[in-house]
Structures are given as C-alpha cells and as structure tokens.
Amino acid sequence: MVRALGSQYTLGELLGSGAMGQVYRGADHEGNQYAFKLLRGDLVDDKDFVARFHQERSILVTLRGENLVAVHDLVIEGSTAAIVMDLVSGGTLREQLTATGPILPAEVARIGSGIANALHEVHQAGIVHRDVKPENVLMDDAAPIRTPRLTDFGIAKMAEGSRVGRSTLMAGTPQYVAPEVADGQSVTPAADLYSLGITLYEMCCGVTPFHGETVLQVLRSHAEKLPGRPDGIPDELWEVIWGLLQKNPAARPRSAAQVSAALGSLAQRFWQAQI
Numbered sequence: 001m002v003r004a005l006g007s008q009y010t011l012g013e014l015l016g017s018g019a020m021g022q023v024y025r026g027a028d029h030e031g032n033q034y035a036f037k038l039l040r041g042d043l044v045d046d047k048d049f050v051a052r053f054h055q056e057r058s059i060l061v062t063l064r065g066e067n068l069v070a071v072h073d074l075v076i077e078g079s080t081a082a083i084v085m086d087l088v089s090g091g092t093l094r095e096q097l098t099a100t101g102p103i104l105p106a107e108v109a110r111i112g113s114g115i116a117n118a119l120h121e122v123h124q125a126g127i128v129h130r131d132v133k134p135e136n137v138l139m140d141d142a143a144p145i146r147t148p149r150l151t152d153f154g155i156a157k158m159a160e161g162s163r164v165g166r167s168t169l170m171a172g173t174p175q176y177v178a179p180e181v182a183d184g185q186s187v188t189p190a191a192d193l194y195s196l197g198i199t200l201y202e203m204c205c206g207v208t209p210f211h212g213e214t215v216l217q218v219l220r221s222h223a224e225k226l227p228g229r230p231d232g233i234p235d236e237l238w239e240v241i242w243g244l245l246q247k248n249p250a251a252r253p254r255s256a257a258q259v260s261a262a263l264g265s266l267a268q269r270f271w272q273a274q275i
C-alpha cells in the first residue's frame with residue numbers, strides 16, 4: 001500500500017510500531033528513502049505537543065553525528081504528525097540481544113562508546129534523551145562495521161506535557177530509569193549516563209540489574225540496591241559500568257564524551273586481547 005504524506009513524500013511498508021506510533025518506509029519525490037515515524041493521533045490533537053513539535057524542529061533537524069539517526073524533517077499534515085529520518089537497516093540493539101544473548105566485552109565497549117558519543121552530541125545541543133535503552137538503538141548494517149545509532153532523542157521532551165504522554169513517558173522505562181528521575185527530580189544529562197550503564201550491563205549478561213514485581217519495586221531497587229557484578233566481565237569494563245550506575249548523579253562521569261573515549265580505548269584493547 002502506498003499513501004501520500006503531504007505533497008512531498010510517499011509512504012510504503014510498515015517497519016515497526018512502538019509506544020509513540022508507527023514507523024514506515026517511504027521516499028521523497030526524488031526517490032531518497034527515509035523512515036517515517038507517524039505519531040499517535042491523540043498527540044496531534046494536543047496543542048502543547050504541536051507547539052513543542054515545531055519548537056524542537058530547528059534543533060532536531062540540525063543534529064548530526066555518526067551515531068545518531070538524523071532527523072531530516074518534522075511534518076504535520078492534517079491529523080498526522082511525522083518525523084522524517086534516516087532509514088537504518090539492521091534492526092534494534094534489542095533485537096540483536098534477543099537473537100544472540102550476551103555480547104562479548106570488546107563489542108559491548110565498542111557499541112557503548114558509540115552510544116555515549118551520540119549522547120555527547122545530544123547533550124551538547126541542550127537535549128536530555130530520557131529514554132536510553134536497547135530498543136532505541138538502531139544497528140546500521142550499511143556502515144563498514146555495524147554501527148549503533150541512537151534514535152528517539154527529543155521525542156520524550158516533546159511529549160512531556162501531553163495528556164496521554166505524561167504517565168507513560170515522564171518516567172522513561174522503569175528498568176532503565178535513574179534513581180533521581182524516579183524520585184521526581186529534574187532530569188539532567190547524568191540520567192542518560194545511568195540509563196547507558198543499565199544498557200551496558202544488559203549487553204554483558206543479558207538481563208538488567210534491577211527487578212521487581214511492580215514498577216514501584218523496580219524503582220525502589222534502583223534507589224536502594226547495588227548492582228551485582230556479572231560473571232566474566234573484565235575489571236576495566238566493570239569500573240566504567242559501576243561509575244555510570246552511581247546513585248548520586250554528581251558521582252557519575254562528568255560527560256558522555258569522556259565515557260565514549262574510555263569505552264573506545266577499552267574496545268581496542270579487548271579486541272587485541274580477543275575478549
């Protein structure tokens with residue numbers, strides 16, 4: 001099925017769907033291929049959301065980086081709002097984890113360095129991602145080596161004030177959310193570093209460190225429990241993860257750039273040591 005989006009784009013096959021809406025493959029009239037994220041209809045009814053959508057436009061469309069999914073355009077057409085972005089083939093990091101299970105330290109460090117690099121760009125632009133997790137990392141197969149690309153930046157913030165968005169988006173995703181965020185404090189870049197720490201932990205051993213039967217229990221365990229050290233994880237990698245998972249945001253590394261550099265050099269060393 002092919003349908004038009006505004007006067008510029010045509011949409012084709014459905015690629016996936018998520019909490020915010022559905023993602024389609026499509027193209028502009030010159031034949032350039034993109035992914036189109038069509039946002040939920042109830043968001044488009046919301047004046048606050050539409051205002052934010054326009055407000056964020058100028059920031060999002062200028063954000064570029066080798067580890068980001070570039071946003072090319074934000075369009076509102078009738079009752080449809082869509083984000084036009086790079087089409088990334090290779091699925092999500094979540095799909096990779098589900099297919100292969102835990103990832104070797106050298107790859108964890110390499111992919112982690114890429115995600116941290118993306119966070120650096122996002123933070124430099126004054127944005128906090130708020131929802132770093134394997135679902136929001138796309139793996140780019142077109143690059144010479146499978147490259148992580150962070151997506152969904154700025155989206156959580158746009159949806160912040162919306163009626164439906166509030167309960168589902170304010171808290172991020174319980175398994176990945178920093179203790180201070182669960183506690184209702186303002187969200188800073190350090191919260192993204194915490195979520196990156198949880199993501200790295202999960203890449204190493206296949207499960208996230210904090211659990212519970214209810215959302216509240218999960219959030220409590222972020223605040224109260226210490227993460228158990230997974231088997232077989234090299235000391236240097238554990239040190240990085242431990243630093244990211246500090247309860248006190250001020251005790252986490254000072255910048256995503258620093259984390260990216262540290263993980264990048266670990267990736268090289270682990271690769272040489274074949275671990």
Ligand code: ADP
Binds near residue numbers: 020021091092
């Ligand atoms: P949500 O955040 O609302 O859950 P996502 O942005 O994660 O939605 O997208 C849902 C699915 O669509 C993803 O799991 C992925 O399979 C697919 N997808 C999203 N963005 C792209 C893209 N830029 N290129 C290719 N596939 C994508």
Ligand code: MG
Binds near residue numbers: 135
């Ligand atoms: Mg997502």
